Amino acid sequence: MRLIRLRYTKWYQLLSKGIFKDNPIYAMALGICSALAVTNRVENAIAMGLGVTFVLMASSMSTSLIRKFIPAKVRMVTYMVLISTFVIAFQGFLQAYFFDLSKALGAYTGLIITNCIVMGRAEAFAIKNPIHFSALDALANGLGYMFTLIAISVVREVLAFGTLLGIQVVGDGFVTWTVMAMAPGAFFVMAIYMWIMRTIAKLDTTSAS
Amino acid sequence: MEGLINIFMASVLTHNIALTYILGMCPLIAISKNLKTAKGMGASVILVITLTAAINWPIYQLLKNNNAESISLLVFIITIAATVQFLEIFLDKYLPTLYNAFGIFLPLITVNCAVLAVSLFMVNRTFGFYETVFFGFGSGTGWALAITIIAAIREKMALVSKVPDGLQGAGIVMIIAGIISLGFMGFIGVVGF
Numbered sequence: 001m002r003l004i005r006l007r008y009t010k011w012y013q014l015l016s017k018g019i020f021k022d023n024p025i026y027a028m029a030l031g032i033c034s035a036l037a038v039t040n041r042v043e044n045a046i047a048m049g050l051g052v053t054f055v056l057m058a059s060s061m062s063t064s065l066i067r068k069f070i071p072a073k074v075r076m077v078t079y080m081v082l083i084s085t086f087v088i089a090f091q092g093f094l095q096a097y098f099f100d101l102s103k104a105l106g107a108y109t110g111l112i113i114t115n116c117i118v119m120g121r122a123e124a125f126a127i128k129n130p131i132h133f134s135a136l137d138a139l140a141n142g143l144g145y146m147f148t149l150i151a152i153s154v155v156r157e158v159l160a161f162g163t164l165l166g167i168q169v170v171g172d173g174f175v176t177w178t179v180m181a182m183a184p185g186a187f188f189v190m191a192i193y194m195w196i197m198r199t200i201a202k203l204d205t206t207s208a209s
Numbered sequence: 210m211e212g213l214i215n216i217f218m219a220s221v222l223t224h225n226i227a228l229t230y231i232l233g234m235c236p237l238i239a240i241s242k243n244l245k246t247a248k249g250m251g252a253s254v255i256l257v258i259t260l261t262a263a264i265n266w267p268i269y270q271l272l273k274n275n276n277a278e279s280i281s282l283l284v285f286i287i288t289i290a291a292t293v294q295f296l297e298i299f300l301d302k303y304l305p306t307l308y309n310a311f312g313i314f315l316p317l318i319t320v321n322c323a324v325l326a327v328s329l330f331m332v333n334r335t336f337g338f339y340e341t342v343f344f345g346f347g348s349g350t351g352w353a354l355a356i357t358i359i360a361a362i363r364e365k366m367a368l369v370s371k372v373p374d375g376l377q378g379a380g381i382v383m384i385i386a387g388i389i390s391l392g393f394m395g396f397i398g399v400v401g402f
Contacts, residue, residue: 029379113325183390187387194379
């Protein structure tokens with residue numbers, strides 16, 4: 001009984017929309033660049049997912065906090081300044097505590113700024129909604145993004161290196177697929193993943209491009 | 210001079226920003242439906258990437274001399290946004306024909322990750338000024354090449370092929386990009402940094 005009531009609350013709807021129905025990657029095709037470029041190893045995918053979730057939540061919350069003071073004409077620049085502040089904070093954190101990881105991610109942590117998801121959520125949601133809903137919406141989208149990244153990187157890491165989080169998982173006879181670690185492998189795995197998820201979610205793909 | 214041409218060729222073919230580094234995917238998917246708009250977008254990207262790379266290089270040197278590299282990200286993105294805005298106003302005022310052709314694409318370029326990426330790569334690889342300009346121009350050309358090829362293929366495909374439901378739109382662009390990317394891997398070894 002409680003579960004049924006839960007389905008109709010705004011909280012539940014926001015979460016399920018962000019993670020499943022309107023998932024930023026397979027449904028809306030946003031933030032693809034980083035999703036493809038860093039997913040050759042699972043640990044990179046997790047770090048990137050956490051980073052994007054952090055930046056997304058922080059920037060959405062601060063945008064929604066000051067939404068009444070932002071003049072409509074300069075809102076884009078305001079988002080950019082807010083987002084890049086948090087990205088710099090995340091980059092500094094990675095360099096201080098996880099140096100190897102920050103080396104592996106390279107310029108891609110800086111590119112979170114131009115990740116369309118972050119900008120998209122600020123423009124589409126945070127500018128119009130109160131802070132608690134914005135935070136939840138950002139969390140849902142960030143988690144949806146992270147799950148996708150992990151799903152893709154699991155396939156790619158096993159096929160490309162025969163490992164999972166650095167631990168050997170396949171037998172010695174396995175021939176690794178080098179192409180999976182490179183760009184073409186990323187494109188193909190992503191296409192197949194989109195196909196599967198869109199079929200499951202029964203999205204109307206003809207309207208989205 | 211030979212080194213500069215080398216950088217240009219490498220960033221077009223072997224280190225193509227769209228097909229090797231997988232950057233600038235959002236516009237690549239969204240604006241590759243027809244060849245004419247894809248060409249317009251490609252030309253605007255070449256212009257903006259070259260300009261912003263040339264502007265960001267001296268700014269970065271200035272920041273470096275003042276030990277303020279940590280805010281370079283923030284400064285780069287503001288420079289890019291300002292350049293795009295300025296270009297839009299300038300074209301609108303002095304070159305209206307060009308503005309009519311490219312104007313609609315310009316605002317979209319600010320969020321094209323390829324533009325920011327070129328500025329960040331230039332820092333990572335410690336390029337000099339001329340190298341940066343050639344690298345920016347090459348990367349822009351590479352991106353334009355990728356979007357033109359994909360748009361041409363999509364235009365033809367729309368006439369003849371039946372794509373499965375779930376694969377339409379973004380999915381099929383990924384497959385096309387993957388196959389072209391495989392083709393570009395054949396260039397490995399021809400030129401390099």
